[in-house]
Amino acid sequence: xxxxxxxxxxxxxxxxxxxxxxxxxxxxxxxxxxxxxxxxxxxxxxxxxxxxxxxxxxxxxxxxxxxxxxxxxxxxxxxxxxxxxxxxxxxxxxxxxxxxxxxxxxxxxxxxxxxxxxxxxxxxxxxxxxxxxxxxxxxxxxxxxxxxxxxxxxxxxxxxxxxxxxxxxxxxxxxxxxxxxxxxxxxxxxxxxxxxxxxxxxxxxxxxxxxxxxxxxxxxxxxxxxxxxxxxxxxxxxxxxxxxxxxxxxxxxxxxxxxxxxxxxxxxxxxxxxxxxxxxxxxxxxxxxxxxxxxxxxxxxxxxxxxxxxxxxxxxxxxxxxxxxxxxxxxxxxxxxxxxxxxxxxxxxxxxxxxxxxxxxxxxxxxxxxxxxxxxxxxxxxxxxxxxxxxxxxxxxxxxxxxxxxxxxxxxxxxxxxxxxxxxxxxxxxxxxxxxxxxxxxxxxxxxxxxxxxxxxxxxxxxxxxxxxxxxxxxxxxxxxxxxxxxx
Amino acid sequence: xxxxxxxxxxxxxxxxxxxxxxxxxxxxxxxxxxxxxxxxxxxxxxxxxxxxxxxxxxxxxxxxxxxxxxxxxxxxxxxxxxxxxxxxxxxxxxxxxxxxxxxxxxxxxxxxxxxxxxxxxxxxxxxxxxxxxxxxxxxxxxxxxxxxxxxxxxxxxxxxxxxxxxxxxxxxxxxxxxxxxxxxxxxxxxxxxxxxxxxxxxxxxxxxxxxxxxxxxxxxxxxxxxxxxxxxxxxxxxxxxxxxxxxxx
Numbered sequence: 001x002x003x004x005x006x007x008x009x010x011x012x013x014x015x016x017x018x019x020x021x022x023x024x025x026x027x028x029x030x031x032x033x034x035x036x037x038x039x040x041x042x043x044x045x046x047x048x049x050x051x052x053x054x055x056x057x058x059x060x061x062x063x064x065x066x067x068x069x070x071x072x073x074x075x076x077x078x079x080x081x082x083x084x085x086x087x088x089x090x091x092x093x094x095x096x097x098x099x100x101x102x103x104x105x106x107x108x109x110x111x112x113x114x115x116x117x118x119x120x121x122x123x124x125x126x127x128x129x130x131x132x133x134x135x136x137x138x139x140x141x142x143x144x145x146x147x148x149x150x151x152x153x154x155x156x157x158x159x160x161x162x163x164x165x166x167x168x169x170x171x172x173x174x175x176x177x178x179x180x181x182x183x184x185x186x187x188x189x190x191x192x193x194x195x196x197x198x199x200x201x202x203x204x205x206x207x208x209x210x211x212x213x214x215x216x217x218x219x220x221x222x223x224x225x226x227x228x229x230x231x232x233x234x235x236x237x238x239x240x241x242x243x244x245x246x247x248x249x250x251x252x253x254x255x256x257x258x259x260x261x262x263x264x265x266x267x268x269x270x271x272x273x274x275x276x277x278x279x280x281x282x283x284x285x286x287x288x289x290x291x292x293x294x295x296x297x298x299x300x301x302x303x304x305x306x307x308x309x310x311x312x313x314x315x316x317x318x319x320x321x322x323x324x325x326x327x328x329x330x331x332x333x334x335x336x337x338x339x340x341x342x343x344x345x346x347x348x349x350x351x352x353x354x355x356x357x358x359x360x361x362x363x364x365x366x367x368x369x370x371x372x373x374x375x376x377x378x379x380x381x382x383x384x385x386x387x388x389x390x391x392x393x394x395x396x397x398x399x400x401x402x403x404x405x406x407x408x409x410x411x412x413x414x415x416x417x418x419x420x421x422x423x424x425x426x427x428x429x430x431x432x433x434x435x436x437x438x439x440x441x442x443x444x445x446x447x448x449x450x451x452x453x454x455x456x457x458x459x460x461x462x463x464x465x466x467x468x469x470x471x472x473x474x475x476x477x478x479x480x481x482x483x484x485x486x487x488x
Numbered sequence: 489x490x491x492x493x494x495x496x497x498x499x500x501x502x503x504x505x506x507x508x509x510x511x512x513x514x515x516x517x518x519x520x521x522x523x524x525x526x527x528x529x530x531x532x533x534x535x536x537x538x539x540x541x542x543x544x545x546x547x548x549x550x551x552x553x554x555x556x557x558x559x560x561x562x563x564x565x566x567x568x569x570x571x572x573x574x575x576x577x578x579x580x581x582x583x584x585x586x587x588x589x590x591x592x593x594x595x596x597x598x599x600x601x602x603x604x605x606x607x608x609x610x611x612x613x614x615x616x617x618x619x620x621x622x623x624x625x626x627x628x629x630x631x632x633x634x635x636x637x638x639x640x641x642x643x644x645x646x647x648x649x650x651x652x653x654x655x656x657x658x659x660x661x662x663x664x665x666x667x668x669x670x671x672x673x674x675x676x677x678x679x680x681x682x683x684x685x686x687x688x689x690x691x692x693x694x695x696x697x698x699x700x701x702x703x704x705x706x707x708x709x710x711x712x713x714x715x716x717x718x719x720x721x722x723x724x725x726x727x728x729x730x731x732x733x734x735x736x737x
Contacts (some may be wrong), residue, residue: 097567206645435539440576442560443536443569444586444646445593454589458580 208373267302289317319350453480495546567653637668673698
């Protein structure tokens with residue numbers, strides 16, 4: 001309940017056009033030449049001191065990418081981006097391989113401090129902040145990963161993926177692109193060719209990760225795309241909870257963010273992946289903002305494994321994102337909990353895929369879409385069961401809430417069952433925050449915007465409850481802030 | 489003191505309130521009775537700040553401040569409470585959460601320190617007991633699936649917590665059985681004090697058996713056409729509205 005009060009206060013503090021994380025940090029940066037080419041790919045690979053096989057892998061992805069077309073089936077419209085007008089690599093100078101926090105540019109540390117991302121292990125150890133290990137990715141490089149040593153004691157690997165490629169090549173080779181193939185889609189192919197950094201996590205058998213792991217992505221430089229790649233492997237019987245957060249400065253140009261996230265859960269393993277995506281959404285006129293074209297997929301490879309996606313999507317001008325689960329192992333289960341909020345001119349086309357391959361597999365989808373302003377918000381989902389997927393079970397609940405008269409909500413569910421024993425349920429509702437509800441709240445002394453935050457928080461409570469504690473409070477605030485200015 | 493002066497209000501070019509006047513001193517209970525369409529509910533909503541109405545002239549003052557210049561939430565925190573005829577359902581928002589938000593807004597305005605969660609829980613428990621409101625009901629989403637009686641009791645609970653100066657009860661008796669009516673009336677009577685006044689809007693005299701008014705007004709065609717004491721309501725019950733309306737014409 002105090003969170004609501006905070007939401008209220010924050011909303012009051014902020015102007016309509018004010019994106020809280022919209023400032024940028026002035027840093028000297030080192031970039032690759034503008035544009036996309038084999039040379040640029042080689043530049044990136046060299047920068048990361050990658051082995052030859054990785055460069056070949058990237059070239060292969062690039063060749064495939066060149067044969068592909070940008071998809072146009074999503075319910076979003078935008079001027080195509082000129083991929084040759086982007087920097088594919090940008091790194092703050094002097095950040096290569098810092099050994100400790102002391103070696104990091106104080107400006108970067110300040111950036112994260114300002115964003116509320118704790119990077120100082122001492123503070124954790126002193127019990128000041130909650131126990132979370134952070135990998136901080138700034139434009140194209142990971143600037144610091146905290147708690148690496150402590151995690152290593154139990155055999156957990158948590159490091160930038162560029163480091164994993166060098167130090168754990170066998171693991172990377174075995175799993176990278178095993179969930180999202182290089183040519184899976186246009187953006188995934190592009191990412192495979194030019195990805196710069198991201199996190200790598202390996203949890204050894206029967207280890208329960210003792211703390212939340214998180215990656216914090218920040219796009220800072222102008223005209224830069226961020227292409228991160230995250231790979232998480234939970235070995236037999238292990239458990240990990242992983243959080244991801246994102247912000248970017250306010251800029252009038254659209255910026256591209258095309259990430260690939262792959263999760264692999266082996267027998268009896270469980271991965272819980274939470275995202276609070278708050279990229280710059282553009283201003284109230286629809287100028288600027290991040291194009292967020294992301295491929296996220298989890299493979300429940302082992303029997304009885306479990307993957308759970310929870311996302312709170314409030315940012316980005318355009319979102320194209322479908323965190324999915326391949327339920328390969330018998331008795332495996334997948335979950336997708338989503339809150340997608342669109343305001344002003346934002347366009348969201350998001351949802352999930354639950355692909356039932358194994359026997360007795362279960363999946364659950366709870367999607368809450370909230371549209372305000374002149375935005376468009378679409379849920380697109382696929383639930384399928386294959387011939388061998390005896391007793392596949394899915395429950396989908398898909399609710400849309402409209403605020404005002406100029407926004408839209410769309411639901412596009414696909415259900416494909418190839419097995420008679422499948423039971424798939426789909427429930428959907430569309431509702432509108434009524435003037436009566438707002439007036440009722442106001443009559444009790446609650447201001448209009450707070451009333452909306454209250455109602456919307458109630459609407460998406462089921463999903464908010466799925467977030468780890470620290471994130472839930474943050475997300476609740478975000479819900480209020482992103483809808484600010486949505487009523488006249 | 490609550491005073492409405494020469495209030496004229498219309499909706500979609502149809503004039504509803506016509507030079508309406510009413511003066512309510514602290515501690516007084518005024519009943520407003522009248523036939524359907526006489527403008528009773530409009531009066532309640534205009535006072536509370538519902539947006540759809542066009543107000544061409546007049547004032548609604550609470551302790552000298554013209555409420556018509558203020559937003560609905562500002563009127564609320566200054567002490568105006570409207571008990572709704574049809575309390576609104578808000579799915580997903582627990583009654584408790586709603587009450588806490590509303591109370592916080594009032595405390596903030598009055599510069600009072602916000603209650604801690606345990607203090608708040610204690611207060612709720614205390615206030616809800618007398619209204620026969622269960623813990624379970626407070627945890628449920630606001631008004632969702634509440635019976636008619638539960639909704640109205642919840643309105644009185646809110647009134648009790650927010651401690652307003654002027655309470656407008658808009659047909660609070662509608663849809664209540666006799667036991668529920670007694671509970672609600674009892675809740676209202678507990679709130680009566682020298683400082684607090686009530687405007688009770690109703691169709692039926694029955695409610696006034698339980699909430700005894702100091703004044704009874706008959707409203708027709710957007711204004712008060714007759715004022716008396718509680719006996720007026722009893723007479724009205726026998727004769728119906730027509731006698732008074734015709735007399736007025």
